[in-house]
């Protein structure tokens with residue numbers, strides 16, 4: 395428990411002193427920080443208005459749109475962090491892979507990676523093509539003041555699922571078949587994806603992002619043994635590429651209950667947890683040396699207010715078992731969510747946890 399002598403200073407003097415960064419490092423906080431995965435996006439009418447007529451992947455490369463869309467949920471909800479408006483497939487798009495994000499579907503790849511030759515033909519990401527990204531991040535950091543900006547990238551495994559399946563899938567069977575049948579090419583593919591994810595992340599951090607999140611959304615389809623052997627080393631390589639850049643590292647996947655200790659071992663300060671494992675149990679699995687992020691079921695936000703309140707209180711209470719707790723959903727905001735409910739969740743978490 396936090397000793398009085400450790401009490402956090404108020405208010406934050408910089409993003410590095412924000413509650414998000416402090417909770418991620420296991421330091422005392424003023425109140426539990428809260429943000430939402432997919433907070434920038436389709437649940438907001440102001441987002442839909444701004445995006446009208448611009449394709450998703452074009453919007454992601456326009457610094458004016460990126461800045462404004464990233465700021466919208468911060469203004470509206472008073473969340474404790476901004477997350478860059480972008481997408482996990484953007485590094486591939488910028489490198490020249492033919493990808494479209496189809497509304498209501500997700501990323502669709504024109505020529506999926508199906509052979510060893512396809513792996514070797516993937517174009518590398520040239521860092522100087524990310525100037526738009528650095529511009530957007532610098533602008534955002536200037537606008538955000540002491541509110542931290544979270545930079546992010548897709549982890550090698552989750553990006554590989556899109557490349558190999560050709561689009562979203564449930565079982566990721568082709569991906570796993572390739573992993574088992576072509577272990578060397580698999581290793582090369584994930585190496586390459588790790589390099590481009592690292593370039594994408596370091597660009598954001600060097601332009602001023604205060605924390606990073608590596609999304610390995612679909613890693614939960616793997617056994618712990620396969621994850622440890624065939625995936626984790628590549629995710630670790632992404633974190634290692636950050637070198638001595640002193641920003642907290644958040645690592646998240648869905649359905650990772652069996653993988654939680656490994657998700658931490660890949661190099662995270664904060665392990666993201668979905669709604670399937672309560673945070674007190676997640677804290678036991680992850681251990682006392684890392685913080686937790688999560689884990690309200692996004693579907694609970696579609697229920698009545700009393701249910702939302704009860705679920706928020708439960709997550710806050712269970713989160714007290716963790717070294718540090720960043721309140722979030724267990725996955726992204728569902729598009730049909732009432733934005734007013736999101737704002738009330740922020741207020742309730744703050745009210746329940748103000749020191």
Ligand SMILES: Cc1c2[nH]c(c1CCC(=O)O)Cc1[nH]c(c(CCC(=O)O)c1C)Cc1[nH]c(c(CCC(=O)O)c1C)Cc1[nH]c(c(C)c1CCC(=O)O)C2
Nearest residue numbers: 431432433434435479480481482497498499500609611726
């Ligand atoms: C798997 C994944 C993707 N993208 C992302 C992940 C990992 C997180 C997760 O597991 O949800 C990450 C992502 N995508 C987006 C963000 C922006 C920041 C934020 O979280 O608010 C982030 C962090 C914007 C987006 N990415 C996408 C949208 C919707 C685009 C639109 O408005 O049409 C947004 C706002 C599109 C996208 N892109 C992707 C999917 C599955 C979809 C949804 C398809 C749909 O339901 O329309 C791939």
